[in-house]
Amino acid sequence: MEQIPKILSWRNMLVLSLALNFSLVLRILNGDGEERDSWDRTASVSIWPTTASGSSSLSSASCNYSKIEEDDDRIINLQLGDPTVYERYWQEMGDVTTMVIPGWQSLSYLSDKNNLCWFLEPELGKEIIRVHKVVGNAVTQDRFIVVGTGSTQLYQAALYALSPHDDSGPINVVSAAPYYSSYPLITDCLKSGLYRWGGDAMAYKEEIPYIELVTSPNNPDGFLRQPVVNRSKGVLIHDLAYYWPQYTPIISAADHDVMLFTVSKSTGHAGMRIGWALVKDRETAEKMTDYIELNTIGVSKDSQLRAAKVLKVVSDSCGNETAKSFFDHSYDVMSERWKLLKQAVKSSKRFTVPDFASQRCNFFGKVFEAQPAFAWFKCEEGILDCERFLREEKKILTKSGKHFGDEQSYVRISMLDRDTNFNIFIHRISSSFNSTI
Ligand SMILES: Cc1ncc(COP(=O)(O)O)c(C=O)c1O
Numbered sequence: 049m050e051q052i053p054k055i056l057s058w059r060n061m062l063v064l065s066l067a068l069n070f071s072l073v074l075r076i077l078n079g080d081g082e083e084r085d086s087w088d089r090t091a092s093v094s095i096w097p098t099t100a101s102g103s104s105s106l107s108s109a110s111c112n113y114s115k116i117e118e119d120d121d122r123i124i125n126l127q128l129g130d131p132t133v134y135e136r137y138w139q140e141m142g143d144v145t146t147m148v149i150p151g152w153q154s155l156s157y158l159s160d161k162n163n164l165c166w167f168l169e170p171e172l173g174k175e176i177i178r179v180h181k182v183v184g185n186a187v188t189q190d191r192f193i194v195v196g197t198g199s200t201q202l203y204q205a206a207l208y209a210l211s212p213h214d215d216s217g218p219i220n221v222v223s224a225a226p227y228y229s230s231y232p233l234i235t236d237c238l239k240s241g242l243y244r245w246g247g248d249a250m251a252y253k254e255e256i257p258y259i260e261l262v263t264s265p266n267n268p269d270g271f272l273r274q275p276v277v278n279r280s281k282g283v284l285i286h287d288l289a290y291y292w293p294q295y296t297p298i299i300s301a302a303d304h305d306v307m308l309f310t311v312s313k314s315t316g317h318a319g320m321r322i323g324w325a326l327v328k329d330r331e332t333a334e335k336m337t338d339y340i341e342l343n344t345i346g347v348s349k350d351s352q353l354r355a356a357k358v359l360k361v362v363s364d365s366c367g368n369e370t371a372k373s374f375f376d377h378s379y380d381v382m383s384e385r386w387k388l389l390k391q392a393v394k395s396s397k398r399f400t401v402p403d404f405a406s407q408r409c410n411f412f413g414k415v416f417e418a419q420p421a422f423a424w425f426k427c428e429e430g431i432l433d434c435e436r437f438l439r440e441e442k443k444i445l446t447k448s449g450k451h452f453g454d455e456q457s458y459v460r461i462s463m464l465d466r467d468t469n470f471n472i473f474i475h476r477i478s479s480s481f482n483s484t485i
Contacts, residue, residue, distance in 0.1 A: 124469050124476070125445040126462040129267070129421055133464045134316025137377050144361050147354055154349040164330070165337045167346030168195045175359035176324050182363045183375070184410050185291050187303040191326040192333035195347050196340060199289055199310040199323030203234060206285045206306050206325065209335030210259055211242035220246030220254065223261035224276045225453030226268050226424065228287070231261055248453050249276045257281040265290040268452050268460035269402055270420025272296060289313045294378035296418045297409035305329060313421060315358050315374065322347070322355040379412070382419040385463050385470060389423055392478035399477060400426045423461040434459045442476045
């Protein structure tokens with residue numbers, strides 16, 4: 049019951065009303081004791097944003113706060129960066145991204161045999177270039193596009209392409225702490241003879257070749273980043289999964305040798321598993337393509353076509369004067385969430401989050417502070433193990449700083465969950481909520 053979203057179009061209301069009636073009948077028939085118990089111990093929290101009329105918030109920047117019931121027993125899992133916050137926008141958009149793929153389509157392995165990346169669907173290539181032009185966040189001219197099953201596959205393809213294939217032994221792969229916790233795991237999972245995890249780039253002192261990962265904005269802390277090792281024998285991979293205007297001001301078009309992007313964090317379609325690399329050097333792009341051929345013989349055509357459609361709708365929405373664009377909507381959501389988080393942290397006095405400098409965003413034409421996909425959250429007042437504290441005292445699951453090469457007084461908290469979970473999270477950290485009560 050607590051999951052009922054407040055932000056529904058009239059069409060959704062009709063479907064929801066039918067579903068609710070059906071589920072109520074089922075509940076009466078089955079008896080739902082567990083839920084009744086938890087409803088006995090409730091507290092009010094706000095849910096947002098919805099218009100005064102209770103209709104969709106997408107066309108309105110205003111946020112009214114209505115009440116929902118907090119369930120003290122419920123465990124709120126904010127460990128992963130699952131981008132379900134965007135569900136609401138795509139539900140509201142209705143059928144514009146709906147696709148019908150006939151059975152005779154997607155039979156061939158090949159998409160475009162004249163392209164270096166022969167499994168890239170031309171339509172997706174076109175929409176990738178278009179969305180970067182619209183947003184102004186990356187240079188696409190004279191770049192090769194390599195599509196991957198998520199940017200996770202492209203990361204591995206880039207390691208394969210950039211590692212020496214002679215007998216010099218595995219090259220060190222480093223990134224400045226706090227770094228994305230999956231990097232060490234992915235890098236070392238097969239114990240490759242080509243590359244190995246080398247740890248915190250700030251501590252890297254060796255004069256031998258290395259690969260440095262620059263994640264900007266960074267996961268987990270949200271800061272824009274530059275390379276830190278800066279030695280002659282290094283090569284760089286820029287992971288720009290979060291370089292989109294809902295998270296950070298777009299200060300210039302990124303122009304690096306290997307840049308990784310993904311629909312997971314840009315449009316929220318993590319389940320499509322589509323990422324892309326913009327690569328300057330032909331040989332590197334060829335090797336990355338070879339890796340993906342060896343690994344999965346290409347990338348799902350169905351997913352590529354869906355991703356192309358979604359990116360097209362995003363780009364189209366940016367030039368549409370009458371409806372709220374995807375980035376206007378997602379910017380507003382992130383801005384509101386960060387406002388609530390900062391208020392909650394301030395009122396609690398037990399926690400802190402990073403401060404970000406204001407910068408001018410070329411896309412929005414205004415100045416704002418970063419509002420990242422994750423909160424890099426610190427427990428103060430002598431709480432040394434923040435993950436444990438939040439789990440045991442607040443029933444909130446987070447990811448400990450130790451996974452990111454940092455201290456346990458930090459945790460990473462997803463800011464991309466659905467409204468209900470986010471609001472309960474805010475309520476629990478700002479109030480004296482204590483699970484042991
Ligand atoms: C920095 C960074 N890169 C890459 C990924 C993975 O993206 P994908 O879903 O495209 O594999 C994530 C996911 O959380 C991420 O945070």
